[in-house]
Amino acid sequence: MSEWFVGTLRNYPELAIFLSLAIGFSIGSRKIAGFSLGNVTATLLAAVVIGQLGITISPNVKSAFFILFIFAIGYGVGPQFMSGLTKEGPKQIGFSLVVLALCLIVPILCARIAGLDLGYTAGLYAGSQTISASIGVASDQISRLGLSPEQVKTYNDQIPIGYAVTYIFGTIGSAIILAQLGPKLIGVDLAKACKDYEAQMGGGDGLEAGLTSAYRQIELRAYRVGNDPSIVGQPVKQIWPGLRVFVERLRRGGAIIDADASTVLAPGDIVAISGRREHIVETITPMLEEVQDRELLDVPAEAIDIFVTNRKVGGLTLLELSETDWARGVYLRKITRNMVEIPALPGTQILRGDILTLVGGRRHMELAIQHLGYADRPVEATDIAFLGAGIVLGGFVGALSYTIGGIPISLSTSGGALLAGLVLGWLRTIRPVFGRIPGPALWLMNTLGLNVFIAVVGITAGPGFVAGLKAVGLSLFLWGAIATAVPMILSVYIGFYVFKFHPAILFGACAGARTTTAALGMIQEAAKSKIPALGYGMPYAIGNTVLTIYGMVIVLLNS
Template identity: 55%
Template sequence: MFEWFANTLRQYPEIAIFLSLAFGYYFGSFTYKGLGLGAVTATLIAAVIIGQLGIEVTGPLKPFFFLMFLFAIGYAVGPQFVRGIAKDGLPQALYAAVVCVFCLLGGYLAARFAGYDLGSAAGLYAGSQTISASMGLATDAINRLGLPPEETKRLLDAMPVAYAVTYIFGTMGSAIIIALLGPALLRIDLEAACKRYEEKHGGKKEAGGPGTAWHQFEMRAYRVRPDGRVVGKTATEIEHLAPEHRVFVERFRRGDKIVDATSDTVIQGGDVVAVVGRRDVLVNLIGAEAEEVDDRELLAVPIEGVDVYVTSKDVDGRSLAELAQLPWARGVFLRKITRGATATDIPILPATKVHRGDILTLVGRTQDVGQATKMLGYPDKVTDVADVMFIGAAIAIGALVGAIVYNVGGVPLTLSTSGGALIAGLFFGWLRSVHPSFGRIPSPTVWFMNSVGLNVFIAIVGLSSGPKFVAGLQQLGFGLFLWGIFATTLPLILAMYVGKYLFRFDDAIVLGAVSGARTTTASLGMVNDRAKSQIPGLGYTVTYAVGNTLLTIWGMVLIILLA
């Protein structure tokens, strides 16, 4: 039975790939306090074990999925990458570039001191910095060295061995260093720093909870007393009676008639007014002075919640406090801000700035939300349909540009098809954020291209190198694990001190910036938990976009430096 199974996998290697994915995603889903192997490492280990059966995978399957993965990475981070380089995110973008240089230096020094070959060095770098995608560009670079086929294969087989050994500390160790050791090294109290940041930027309590400037709302009906202080005042004047809160008069009943309120509507005694705002404001502020009534007809207004993809130039870079004063923001409330490839939740504070590419979750009356959506960008409607023409054309264009070889001083230089696909993703992802009328790729599709694309590539690498994996691990030994610790720790320690003392980032966001530049989402989760706040995420998105791009490209650069 086992012989039949092994022969079947050898004859149909595609089954082995799917089996590796199944085991990888299953075992990679287990975590302890937010830490685990992850799907990539678990898939690699599963593929290596299955690869002991001597399975060969040929054809363009590996580069196909890797190009798809790289394009998805670029597409997802494009808006933040371009904004970080071009506008007010420049300090964070420069910081991320510096940290990426530290990461390259850590991998380079470890490989030099230990005397590892190119394949082991590329794997050590990829694992210690938890940047699996760099192995693809390193593979391209090794293939272009013109080495004998046997030597090339030996180097490529060594790469996943070094990656698997160093990845464990690369992911768990980085989270521990940043979230647990970082505050002690920098002498900061994360929770207190985040509270100070919120107070400084207009927050009063935990971001997103009661007491922030924007929150989930209710609509309630109140009968105006004949001697009430709002009698004879316009809707705008009434709303300004509570200037520190966002409260709006939406409609009113006068006799048997129900009328939508405008800013010039004058309220009379005996009117029943529908007011919208935060629940605590309506209960504590208005409820204490007015009689609340249950007027179902008055309150039966169409309410809508919409995810809006921000594209407007006029909105880009403006704070929520500024936007709240604009006429089209009247009656519209903000529930959530999502930013970046990792869908980071951004704290909702008056000083929080909105950027192109953000997704804002708005709630309010249908007509109010519709008007606000037009001013902000486009509704991010739920759909299963991706613009496959756009995907195919963009990847093809990027790969063709990347395939061009430039001779500089007799030295052939090229982006490679992999680098071209990544650059294409960055460009077209940014272009989509500016002109979202084309190139739509639903989030689930981006996830599939990103996660499954990478893991198919990793599965094929593991299956191909499986027979020599154990021998390589025995040869490299425990020293590889220790050099991986060195390559992981050195850049992180440098990054923390540079972020705090050279770039002078606020204590509340500096560790989020370190996490982003090193593209370690696990550490951001741990930092947020320790801070009891989402504030550190403000330093994560731009640095993640730049870090994810440069750390991937470094896979090719490392081979050039060492070769």
């Protein structure tokens, strides 16, 4: 039975890849003492074990899935990377670049002091900085150094060893430093800082939250208008100033009429009013007689994800948007930026590329879509022609090579695909009628592309993995811990004392620059708030790109 099993995996290596995924994803999400290996590391370790069986896989499989993954990364962060500047954008960019410089310099110094070979150095960098994408870029550059096939294989087999040994502390250590140690280093109470920042942004109990009213339960109720002079005889927009409650439509003389801001109410009208439940209950109900009118309340409504593309909207706060005419009757449920939900507060700025989940009457929603961007309605189809052409175009650009000092240098096909993804993802914010890649499809490209690549790396390196781990394991782990901790600790001090970030968003910015979403989750848990995510978006977009390219830089500086 065992011989048949091993023989089948050797004859059909594609099964070994999917077996690695099945095992990796089964154990990767399991938490022990609040921590987990993560799917990528678990898949790598599973693949290494399976690789002990001596399975041969074409390197083209690894390259194909990695280039799919790297294009998806670029496409996902492109809108924020290319044009997502908030009022603090330049400061966040400057901070990110300083932190990213530390993320390159410190691992290089650690590797040189430890006397590590090139492959271990690239692996230590990838694991300690938790940037799996750099593995593929580093491997591509190593193959272009003009080394013998044997030496190329040796270095490429060292990379996953260095990555596996250093990645666990890279993830867990970063989370602990930013969520637990970081606030103590600068003497702040993170939970209190987030509450204070939320108050500055217009949040908190008892304050009008503009469009953030949609973050709470929305009511639509019917009322009979009496003879109250404060209600009849004037436009509805003047009746309840400061409250986001709207007369959606009214029944007058048996006819149902759609209302707008200029509609004037008359005694005997039956009106359908929408708004936050507390406003309806505390303000409207005491003033008007509530009645049952099912036909009047049967207002066509929908909830839609809207992809923000209008440059006039980018940089405006939710409060500013809530005061526009087209925001009438429209409520916000959530904001998603770089696949992370961010707090919806009156002072939250909207960027091109954000996804706003809105709910409201159909006629109001259509008007909001015209002013915001593109209705990202659920679809199953992906623009495969766009996907294929984008990867090919980027690959051709990346394949261009320049020789400097006898060393050929290029972006590589994967680096070119990343660049293409960035540009095309940004272009879609300008003209969203092309390049449709639904969120679930983008997630699959990202997750499957990376993990198939990692599985092939692990299976290929499997035979030499154990011996390499015995040779450099403990030393590599310790140097990896230093390479992780030093940039993160310094980033806290630099962000707080040099760039003057508010503590509420400082740790989110640190996590974003290092692209460690796991750390962001732990920071938010420690803060008891989603506020830290407001500092995550821009640094994440920059970090994901620069840290990946550093995979090539690491090889060039150590070859």
